Amino acid sequence: MHATAVVATFRQHFDQAPDLLVRAPGRVNIIGEHTDYNQGFVLPAAVDKEMVFAVRLNGTGQIRLVAHDLDETYEVAADAVQRSETAWANYILGVVAQLRERGVAVPGFDCAFGGNVPIGSGMSSSAAVECGIAYALNELLGAGLDRMALARAGQLAEHTYAGVLCGIMDQFASLFGKDGHVVRLDCRSLQYEYFPFDTQDCRVVLCNSGVKHSLASSEYNTRRQECEQGVALLQSIGYPEISSLRDVSLPQLEKHQRNFPETVYRRCRFVVEENLRVEATCQHLLAGELPQVGQQLYASHAGLRDDYEVSCRELDILVELARDLPGVYGARMMGGGFGGCTINLVQAQHVPAFVAAMSEAYEQQTGIRLETYETSIVDGVSEVKN
Helix, strand or coil: CHHHHHHHHHHHHHCCCCCEEEEEEEEEECCCCCCHHHCCEECEEEEEEEEEEEEEECCCCEEEEEECCCCEEEEEEHHHCCCCCCHHHHHHHHHHHHHHHCCCCCCCEEEEEEECCCCCCCCCHHHHHHHHHHHHHHHHCCCCCCHHHHHHHHHHHHHHHHCCCCCCHHHHHHHHCECCEEEEEECCCCCEEEEECCCCCEEEEEEEEEEECCCHHHHHHHHHHHHHHHHHHHHHCCCCCCCCHHHCCHHHHHHCHHHCCHHHHHHHHHHHHHHHHHHHHHHHHHCCCHHHHHHHHHHHHHHHHHCCCCCCHHHHHHHHHHHCCCCEEEEEECCCCCEEEEEEEEEHHHHHHHHHHHHHHHHHHHCCCCEEEEECECCCCEECCC
16 A cells, blocks of 8 residues: 555656655564673564655756655755755755765765555664665665665764764665565574574564653663673673673673673663573474463563663553563563553454453553554565556
């Protein structure tokens, strides 16, 4: 449906058919939270909520953009691209600037885009926008950049034009997703490996808490500093080879517990344990052990709640409600914290009853209407054949 609507919008604004149609999926992260900026491991997957882009080179010096869902337009001279007051346009302009940094001459083009990645759900609608336009321009201009270069361009566009210092996971997942698989990314080396995840049998259901507490961004930066403090501490007591929490073992951390401020110790312990949980989850997936995968998710949530302290009452309620329902393998908060969604692994046949029970109980306890998104795992960014 979305591709047709976006093409219709493109024709309406530009009186022509697009040269290229591209889809870029949002993502979920099964496990591996707050590990990315500690050079650890994450386990994301591309999901069937996506943005669609209709694009053509227009032979003029103008970049003309149409946001289908917002019914807004933006235009700028191709040689005058800079950060704008229009937030949604910045994701695209930031990518143009990054492609130029890589020596790609980006001329004038027309683009209409829209999709069904819910904004603010933690499915990375912004990364889908960056990756979709990066892929489209790379194809149309024959620039020859590989997918990792496009992911980097998207990440740096977000840093420079949107002002969010994200890791590379979101862009990576959108570009490198694979149908029926999750992908383990080593955030230090950028090496990656696929693991089977069958969404016929087990669905990924997101429950949106409907809250976003204002703590989120300031606390995120504080957590980064606390992790860096832990690394500096270990370096100072005789471990110069440790450059991030990725290099720290649990026995090592426990041995030096008394050297740490209590809060910093708990932050570090969470990250070290979360990396181990990513590894354990991959092994359970290979063995087809979904109940054990679910236990890793519950353990991750407990760590995020108690040691990393980035959960909130609403997220905790959602996880506890899920725990008691039939067909649920596991649940945890997903994303930076203080609101947003929980991710739930639910047996396919139990999904309708799960959604009904969660919606009723959550509204009863919080007064908030629950939004849920049922997703399946799909391929990363690709061209849509007309």
